[in-house]
Amino acid sequence: MRICVLGGDGYCGWAAALYLSRAGHEVAIVDNFLRRQWDFELGVQTLTPIQPLADRIRVWQELTGKSIELFIGDVADYDFLSSMFEDFQPDTVVHFAEQRSAPYSMIDRKHAVFTQVNNVVGTLNVLFAIKEFKPDCHLIKLGTMGEYGTPNIDIEEGYIQIEHNGRTDLLPFPKQPGSFYHLSKVHDSHNMMFACKIWGLRATDLNQGVVYGTVTDETSLDEALINRFDYDDVFGTVLNRFCVQAVTGHPLTVYGKGGQTRGFLDIRDTVRCIELACLNPAKAGECRVFNQFTEQFSVLELARMVEAASRKMGLHVDVDHLPDPRVEAEQHYYNAKHSKLLDLGLQPHYLNDSLLDSLMNIAVKYQDRVDTSVFLPQVNWRNARNRRSKLQAAAAIAALESKS
Ligand SMILES: NC(=O)c1ccc[n+]([C@@H]2O[C@H](COP(=O)([O-])OP(=O)(O)OC[C@H]3O[C@@H](n4cnc5c(N)ncnc54)[C@H](O)[C@@H]3O)[C@@H](O)[C@H]2O)c1
Structure with a gap:
């Protein structure tokens, strides 16, 4: 297949x-390297030293003999996207190219507007480009479980059978997104x-x-192919x-009670x-x-797992409960269905001790690159x-350390 990966320099896209x-x-x-620019804007960097x-791509080609075509440009720019479609003629478009951080979208008006314009216009452009240049092309678009929020009923896969006043219909599952970023994904889904x-x-x-x-x-074939590891x-x-x-001896920062429950998966399953x-x-x-x-x-379960993994490595770790910077339920019912990909043949890698060890070992390996001032929530x-400035964060970290 001819597969075009939009956002292929990012975490999921590169893998x-x-x-x-x-x-x-x-x-x-x-x-268009927006992600790398946001790192500069926020004064953060991935723990792992990713290469240009x-x-x-050059290293990948040398190692495997397989080439990857590269188109540098903005998905939200229709002229650019059109020329890419005409040139590459994809059978499938995998669309990762969005601003994907909820806190980033909640910094202020400018970041909320940017997130929604970038994401919603980008996806609209992809839909129009498919219609205009390759109507048979399959769009695979990354949404998020955060579109559903945390309803007090089971979450279905996209659609729910509803009976109302004696009539039934299969309708889109109700959405209760928790940030302007998550809202952009809901708008995309509707479009x-x-x-x-x-x-x-x-x-x-x-x-x-x-x-x-x-x-x-x-x-893992070569250090030059290493992927992102974001912890800010x-x-x-x-x-x-x-x-x-844990590796740098700081308390684990659980927001509120820590009962916030979400779906997780290994990048190998993505x-x-x-x-x-x-x-x-x-x-x-x-x-x-x-x-x-x-x-x-x-x-909180994740914090306890990391605490246990740390203990095995001889590290002592405290768990701290900070006031939740987000507006969200800190304890709630959560049961989301996820059988359709399993039915297609997915064999999951579950979060186990060896995976946790490997994450901890990455943290140990690149410990010199850690910036502790980006641990605490500032949005x-x-x-x-x-205001999100590194100076404020450093002061907050010092306060937390003196407390613990
Ligand atoms: N990482 C997760 O845990 C996670 C969870 C749920 C959903 N997702 C979704 O998966 C997708 C990929 O996430 P990720 O973690 O790889 O994000 P990422 O920020 O690492 O990668 C996104 C890439 O898209 C590029 N990009 C953004 N806007 C663009 C534009 N207008 N034109 C061209 N390129 C653009 C960025 O430069 C970046 O390289 C996102 O849509 C995200 O919402 C991610």
Whole structure:
């Protein structure tokens, strides 16, 4: 297949592009390096030293003999996207190219507007480009489990059968997104459903859980292929942050009671899910939804797991409960269905001791690159205007340390 990976310089996109290339597909990467710019803006960097994209691709080609085409540009720029479509003629587009941090979207008005414009316009452009240049192309779009929120009923995969006043219908599952970022994903989902209905496009909306892990079979072939490992308060994910905090002797920062429960999956399962979606495309006119995660954990459960892994390494770790900067339920019912990818053949890698050890070892290996001033949350949902400066964070860290 000719598969175009939008956002292929990012965390999921890079791992997926290599996996699909190794599996024998013709792969193109599209990216405009926004993610690297956001790191500069926030004064953060991935724990792992990622290489420039052109170097990564060159090393991949030298090692495997497989080439990856590269298109540098903005998905939200329709002229650029059109020329890419005309040139590459993808059979499948895998769309990762969005601003994906909830805290980033909650910094202030500017960041909320940017997130929604970048994400919603980008996805609209992809839908129009498919319609105009390759109507049979299958769109695989990354959504998020966060679109559903935490309802007090089981979460279905995209649609729910509802009976109302004696009549029944299969309707989109109600959405209760928890940030302006999550709202952008809900808007995307509606636009995709609508485009499939009116133009007969084929789309798969992958409502992904939180991804952990850095290593895949492909990225481990050479240090130059290493993937991102984000642990900061804005782009970092909770498990990464806990591992880095444990290794550097800082308390694990649980927000509130820590009962917030979410779906999680290993990056090795992300890439396999993408492949499964590519190989089993949606039908013309179909906008199907898969819940893409393998296990659910509460934040406190993850903290306890990292605490136990640390103890095995001879590290003493405290767990600290900070006021929750987000507006969210700190304890709630959560049971989300996730059988459709398993039915297609996904064999999950579950979070176990050896995976936790490998995450901790990455944190140990790159300990010199850790910036402890980005551990604490600096974006509060209750503020319309957050200042996020590294100086403030350093002061807050010092206060936390003196307390513990
Ligand atoms: N990482 C997770 O845990 C997770 C969980 C659920 C859903 N997702 C979704 O998966 C997708 C990928 O996430 P990720 O963690 O790899 O993010 P990432 O930030 O590491 O990668 C996104 C990539 O897209 C690029 N990009 C963004 N806007 C662009 C634009 N307008 N034009 C061209 N390139 C653009 C960025 O430069 C970056 O390289 C996102 O849509 C995200 O919402 C991720």
